[in-house]
Structure formats: structure tokens, C-alpha cells
Amino acid sequence: MTRLRTVEEQLDRVLTDLRVPDPLELALLDAQGLLCAEDVYARAPLPSFDNSSMDGYAVRAADTAGATESAPVVLPVVGDIPAGSRAPRGVSRGICLRIMTGAPMPSGADSVVPVEWTDGGVARVRIHRPAEAGAYVRRVGEDIETGDLAVSAGTPVGPAQVGLLAAVGRERVLVRPRPRVVVMSTGSELVDVGRRPGTGEIIDANSYALAAAARDAGAEVYRSGIVPDERAILLDALEGQLLRADLIITSGGVSAGAFDVVKEALTELGTVEFTRVAMQPGMPQGFGVLGTEQTPIFCLPGNPVSALVSFEVFVRPAIRLMLGKRRLFRRTVTATTLQSITSPPGRRQYRRGLLHRDDEGRYSAEPVGGAGSHLLASLARANCLIVIDEEVTEVSEGDEVAVIPLLLSGA
Numbered sequence: 001m002t003r004l005r006t007v008e009e010q011l012d013r014v015l016t017d018l019r020v021p022d023p024l025e026l027a028l029l030d031a032q033g034l035l036c037a038e039d040v041y042a043r044a045p046l047p048s049f050d051n052s053s054m055d056g057y058a059v060r061a062a063d064t065a066g067a068t069e070s071a072p073v074v075l076p077v078v079g080d081i082p083a084g085s086r087a088p089r090g091v092s093r094g095i096c097l098r099i100m101t102g103a104p105m106p107s108g109a110d111s112v113v114p115v116e117w118t119d120g121g122v123a124r125v126r127i128h129r130p131a132e133a134g135a136y137v138r139r140v141g142e143d144i145e146t147g148d149l150a151v152s153a154g155t156p157v158g159p160a161q162v163g164l165l166a167a168v169g170r171e172r173v174l175v176r177p178r179p180r181v182v183v184m185s186t187g188s189e190l191v192d193v194g195r196r197p198g199t200g201e202i203i204d205a206n207s208y209a210l211a212a213a214a215r216d217a218g219a220e221v222y223r224s225g226i227v228p229d230e231r232a233i234l235l236d237a238l239e240g241q242l243l244r245a246d247l248i249i250t251s252g253g254v255s256a257g258a259f260d261v262v263k264e265a266l267t268e269l270g271t272v273e274f275t276r277v278a279m280q281p282g283m284p285q286g287f288g289v290l291g292t293e294q295t296p297i298f299c300l301p302g303n304p305v306s307a308l309v310s311f312e313v314f315v316r317p318a319i320r321l322m323l324g325k326r327r328l329f330r331r332t333v334t335a336t337t338l339q340s341i342t343s344p345p346g347r348r349q350y351r352r353g354l355l356h357r358d359d360e361g362r363y364s365a366e367p368v369g370g371a372g373s374h375l376l377a378s379l380a381r382a383n384c385l386i387v388i389d390e391e392v393t394e395v396s397e398g399d400e401v402a403v404i405p406l407l408l409s410g411a
């Protein structure tokens with residue numbers, strides 16, 4: 001029997017074969033969460049005109065000199081400048097205008113006296129503190145000047161970037177798009193949820209689980225129907241999906257059984273390779289490309305835990321790479337095991353676990369449920385994968401282990 005491929009070797013293969021989809025121009029809110037793929041320069045300055053940062057009175061600072069609580073300066077108020085005011089009249093010596101936050105500074109005025117320093121007068125105002133020249137005025141371009149770089153290529157577009165792009169007049173922006181991922185379950189025993197399974201049938205859990213995982217990883221997801229273990233139907237279904245897919249994920253039919261049709265049919269095509277990877281769960285793995293566009297395809301094993309762990313190990317980094325992300329892998333933490341765990345020799349075990357963090361920030365972890373790759377409920381109770389290296393066959397209570405916390409991106 002050939003040597004098992006290591007997780008790293010398989011990952012290397014997968015990641016070097018992937019193509020990053022071309023940048024796409026999207027409306028601002030659709031760009032949220034994606035990486036900007038262009039340098040966006042400000043077409044206008046921000047602020048776009050001098051304006052008041054306070055509700056108060058636009059004055060010439062010199063006119064307020066010497067004002068105190070007991071000896072206020074009194075100025076006539078010759079008008080109001082609300083926000084949105086187009087052509088405010090100017091301020092000349094010895095008068096002032098009432099001004100609101102964000103309203104344009106009138107010509108002649110060099111500062112704003114906040115309303116809190118005054119009696120709030122409408123026709124005449126008593127000013128109790130002198131203004132400093134320039135005080136409470138937001139200067140044109142002090143945030144960003146015309147021609148300055150507003151958002152650079154490679155920056156994640158979050159709320160502040162969306163806001164800035166809007167503020168500088170951009171309705172659309174070039175981003176690294178979400179890869180369109182098609183998820184397909186294979187297996188003649190599968191029925192879709194909502195239908196009552198007959199004898200020997202089971203409800204398809206994988207297409208839902210993998211679709212959710214792909215979406216969580218940042219993909220745009222399409223769940224295609226269930227495909228039975230029949231070569232012609234499988235090939236037909238895959239061909240149909242190639243039109244809309246940047247990436248295809250199948251589950252089931254990749255082991256050594258008599259009806260493992262995914263492996264049989266795709267091996268014949270010659271562009272998809274089926275290997276055995278030194279891991280548990282998830283030993284049988286298929287990866288390759290399909291069709292004229294060389295669309296990448298992952299053929300994951302059918303057991304739900306195998307499928308999801310394989311997704312975590314191979315597909316999630318692939319989707320992140322397609323999104324242009326720099327960090328492909330989750331951060332692992334070191335934890336003390338609360339229970340001893342055994343692991344098969346020569347295979348890296350990903351054991352479902354519960355990760356705890358104490359008040360001092362120390363981590364501990366314990367396995368949840370057994371090692372069986374059909375134990376989906378245990379995975380649903382887990383919040384981490386405990387990673388036990390290939391050469392380790394037993395960890396004792398109190399030993400340190402590497403743990404991958406399974407945090408949801410949207411959580």
C-alpha cells in the first residue's frame with residue numbers, strides 16, 4: 001500500500017492549484033467583508049468646505065477678546081446658518097451669526113463660540129469666554145485631500161471603509177468577489193430534508209453543513225440537488241454546475257466501496273486525483289479540476305464529521321485564498337487536556353472538543369463524544385478541534401495539545 005499523503009502535502013497541492021477569481025465591481029454594501037482590489041483616491045476633499053464643529057456663534061475671534069463670566073461681550077446676532085445652508089452671509093466686525101454643527105462657515109468669521117459659553121441669545125448674544133482663532137472650525141481637506149489615497153488595494157472593506165467610500169463619492173468599488181461555491185451530496189441512500197426517509201434511506205445533512213461552512217468561510221453558496229451513485233447522472237450534474245461554479249464541493253463516494261461512484265467516474269477523467277491523507281477523520285480525499293475553465297473540485301468523504309473536518313482543513317483555506325485573504329488558517333491555541341485521548345499511529349487526529357478559557361487566559365480542552373466520523377451531534381456540541389499529531393498515540397490528562405477553536409465568522 002502506498003504511503004499516506006500528509007495533511008501538509010495535500011494542502012500544498014490544493015492551494016497551489018487554485019486560481020483567484022478576477023476582481024469584480026460591486027455596490028458598496030455588497031463589497032462589505034471583501035478585500036478592496038483597487039487603490040481608491042479621493043475625488044474631493046473631506047470635509048468638502050470649512051464648517052462648524054459645534055452649535056454656537058460664528059464670530060471674529062478678535063471681537064470676543066476679554067470676555068468673562070462677569071463681563072461678557074455682547075454681539076448682535078444678524079442671522080442663522082443651519083446645516084445645508086448654501087450661501088450664508090458674511091460676518092463683519094462686531095456682529096455674529098448663529099451657526100449649527102456642520103453648517104458652512106460664513107466669510108469673515110474665523111471661529112465658533114459654542115452655545116454653552118453663551119446665554120444662547122437669538123437677537124443679541126452674551127459671550128462669556130473669548131474664542132481662539134480657528135476654534136471649532138473643521139477645515140476643508142483636514143480629513144483627506146483631493147487625490148489622497150482613501151482605501152488601498154488589499155484593505156478589508158468594513159463599515160468605516162464603506163462609509164469613507166460613500167463620503168468620497170464612490171457608489172461602487174472593485175473587490176475580490178466571493179467565490180461561487182456549489183455543494184453537491186452524492187449517495188443513493190440520501191433524501192432531502194422534509195421528506196420522510198424510507199428503509200435504508202437517510203436525510204442529506206452534508207449539503208446543508210457544507211453550504212453553511214462555505215458561506216461562513218465567505219463564499220456565495222449554491223446547494224445543488226442530491227445525486228445518486230450513478231456515473232452518468234453524476235457527470236451530468238457536475239457539468240450543469242460548472243456554469244455557475246468557481247469551486248465545487250461534493251461529499252460521499254470517495255472511499256474504496258463498490259459504489260463509490262465519485263471516485264470511479266472522476267478518476268477516469270484524469271483531472272481529479274484521489275488520495276489517502278494521513279488524518280482522522282477524512283482519510284480519503286479527492287481534489288482536481290473540471291471542465292474548460294479548470295474549475296477546482298473537492299470530493300470529500302461522506303460521513304458528516306469527515307466532510308466537515310475535511311472542509312475545515314482543506315476547503316476553508318482554499319476559499320480564503322480565493323477571497324484574497326492573507327491569513328488562510330485559523331489561529332491555534334495551546335491547551336491542557338482534561339482527559340487522556342488515544343489516537344491512531346501515523347494519522348493526525350482532529351478530535352471534536354470543548355475548549356475552556358480560565359480567568360488568567362489559560363486554555364483547557366476535553367474531547368466531546370467519540371472519534372467516530374458519523375457523530376454529527378458531538379460535533380454540534382463541540383467548539384474546537386483537538387489536534388493530535390501523527391506520531392502521538394496517546395495524550396495523558398494534563399498534557400498540552402494544539403487546539404483549533406471553531407469560531408463562526410458571523411458570531
Ligand code: AMP
Nearest residue numbers: 185187204205206252253254301302303
Ligand atoms: P460514503 O463516503 O459515500 O461511503 O458515505 C459514508 C457514510 O456517510 C455513509 O454512512 C453515508 O450514508 C453517509 N453519508 C454520505 N453522504 C451523506 C450526506 N449527504 N448526509 C449524511 N450522511 C451522508
Ligand code: MG
Nearest residue numbers: 187252253302
Ligand atoms: Mg456513498
